[in-house]
Amino acid sequence: MISNTTHSESPDAVTAISPTDVELAPITSHSKQDDPFLVAFAEPFDAENPKDWRTGRKWAVTDVLSATGFNRIMVSTIIAPALSTISAEFDMNSAESAMALSIYLLATAFGPLFIGPLSEVYGRKPILHASNVWFLIWNIACGFARNKETLIACRFLAGFGASxxxxxxxxxxxxxxRPxxxxxSLGVYMLIPLLGAAVGPIIGGFMANRTTWRWxxxxxxxxxxxxILVSFTAFQETYEPLILRRRAERLRGETGDTRYYTIHERLHANKSALRILGRALVRPVRLLVSHPIIQISSLVSAFYYGILYIVLSTFSDLWIYQYHQSVEISGLHYIAVALGEIVGAQLCGMLMDSLYHRLKARANGEHTPELRTPSVFPGAFIGPLGLFLYGWAAQYRLHWAIVDLGAFITMLGMQITGMPLQAYIMEAYPEHTSSAGAASQFPRSLTAFLFPLFAPTMYKVLGYGWGNSTIAFIGLVVGLPAPLILWYYGARLRTRAQASY
Incomplete structure (x- = not known):
């Protein structure tokens, strides 16, 4: 349970270590050799190490997060079929109606910038519970809104918690x-949340016709x-520095010896709580502004995420106005969107693991985040292909199954593109995965908010054929060079990047 290191508790030893050295080099097992007071996870197995938990316990934590994500993401799109009803009741113009839907997504751009760093200071569990309650309060308030201003404000605050x-x-x-x-793990985790975005309009379509939108x-x-009740019982703390700090506190209390410490306690020694919190809160912005690999991967992910919400926000209108179907039937076409995302996530999960093992074997067993980037290429071709099929089939009003097939292929390709990039960010920033995720989520949520605002005008001017073709061509220009850049230059860019601390 206690590992050794060359560091000691003496002031002289602390000052002998350059803070820059500590920040730039992650703490690895080869540096823990001579200090009996360093508290770290034992190798090769430690029951308290989340990576060594039994499989059932890992899946319990993953599934709780996944199910929570389903509801939060579903709420982002569930009111889409009822927007006309809400607009009539609150006398909203088209811009205000779009804002009632999209403001939720704008909140998910800013929320992670605060929530991600907070989880790296206070742990994952309290932040999850607090955000669950926050989201619940404001989502209920949306149902009781009596004017458009209240609805839009409550949607923003609910989105902040959902983020x-x-x-x-x-x-x-x-x-x-583990890598x-x-x-x-990503494929199974995303299985339920991916349903949320597509199932929302289906459920909303039936509820809009059969009951009040408030339900x-x-x-x-x-x-x-x-x-919330499930998460309080099933979700356990997974943040390693917090688990180790509690172990060190327990050892100090049991032995009365204050020399026990963790590497993170040493790293933040002589720093005030306010300084630690402030440093953490600006970390996502620093990563987004100064780290090229965050910028490159986020650009691709953000573009495809924006396309997702173009499809989600306009798909119902296509069937209602182009194919003259009812609101309820139009919502059923979102099944094709959901299936594309689900199948894409599962195929990509298998592809990622298979390709990773092969590439790692060729690299003599050495793991690098860049091993994830070749998995991006199939999706970079498949997604635009689906957009071409979806757009021109809709333009010429071909059979609905062909349009749905195009949407299915589009979503499948986007998942195969997005998952490896998400894994790349996770493994490039193992010390601060939440902050790195928050940095990459910011542009994603912005495109999810902005793209649906111009989509109706784009389709009105260009039609579905050239509208989708334009997006597809941009997707090829953006999606193909990015993995090549990360494959050849990713390691060099990571080395040159400023420390994520």
């Missing part, structure tokens, strides 16, 4: 799963209350 799922997912999955399990918020709030 915790984006900040915590990378961190928790990075805490409990060789990355593909499968969209009340029903999801009931589910959220259940998930």
């Amino acid at each position: 915790a799922i984006y900040a915590l997912a990378n961190g928790v999955l990075g805490d409990v799963w 060789e399990q990355r593909g499968r 969209m918020f009340w029903a999801t709030s009931i589910f959220q209350a259940v998930m």
Whole structure:
């Protein structure tokens, strides 16, 4: 339970270590050799190490996070079929109506910038519980809104709480799963949340015709209350520095010896709590501004995430106005979107793990984050292909199954593109996966907010054929060079990057 290191508790030993050296070099097992007071996870197995937990315990934590993510993401799109009803009741113009839907996504851009760093200071568990309750309160308030201003404000505040799922997912999955399990764990985790974005309009379509739109918020709030109860019992702390700090505190209390310490306690020695918190809160912004690998991977992910929300926000209108179907039937076409994402996530999970093992073997067993980037290429071709099919089939009003097939292929390709990039960020920033995830989520949420705002005008001017073709061509230009850059220059860019501390 206690590992050794060359560091000691004496002031002289502390000052002999350059802070820059500590920040730039992650603490690895070869530096823990001579200090009996350094508290770290034992090798090769430690029951308290989240990566050594039994498989069932890992899946319990993953599934709780996944189910919570389903509800939070579903709420982002569930009101889409009811926007016309809400607009009529609150006398909203088209811009205000779009804002009622999209403001939730804008909040998910800013929320992770705070929530991710907070989880690296106070741990994953309290942040998850606090954000769950925050989201529940404001989602209920949406159902009781009596004017458009209240609805839009409550949607923003609910989205802020919901954004915790984006900040915590990378961190928790990075805490409990090892690189060789990355593909499968990501695929299973994303299985339920991916349903949320597509299932939301389906449920919303039926509720819009059969009951008041307010039940969209009340029903999801009931589910959220259940998930809060489940998370309080099933979710356990996964943040390694916090687990080790508690162990060190326990050892100091049991032995009365104050020399026991963790490497993170040593790293933050002589720093005030306010300074530690301030440094953590600006970390996602620093990563986004100064780290090229965050910028490159985020650009690709953000573009495809924006396309996802173009499809989600306009798909119903396509079937209602282009194919003259009912609101309820139009919502059923989102099944194709959901299936594309689910199949893409599962195929990508298997592809990632298989390709990772092969590339790692060729690299003589050495693990580097760049081993994830070749998995991006299939999706970079498949996604645009689906957009071409979807756009021109809709333009010429071909059979609905062909349009749905195009949407299916589009979503499948986007998942195969996005998952390896997510894994790359997780493994490039093992010390601060939540902050890195928050940095990459910011542009993603911005495109999810902005792209649906111009999508109706784009389709009106260019039509579905050239509208989707334009997006597909941009996708090829953005999606193909990025993995090549990361493959050839990623390691060099990571070396030159400023320390994530």
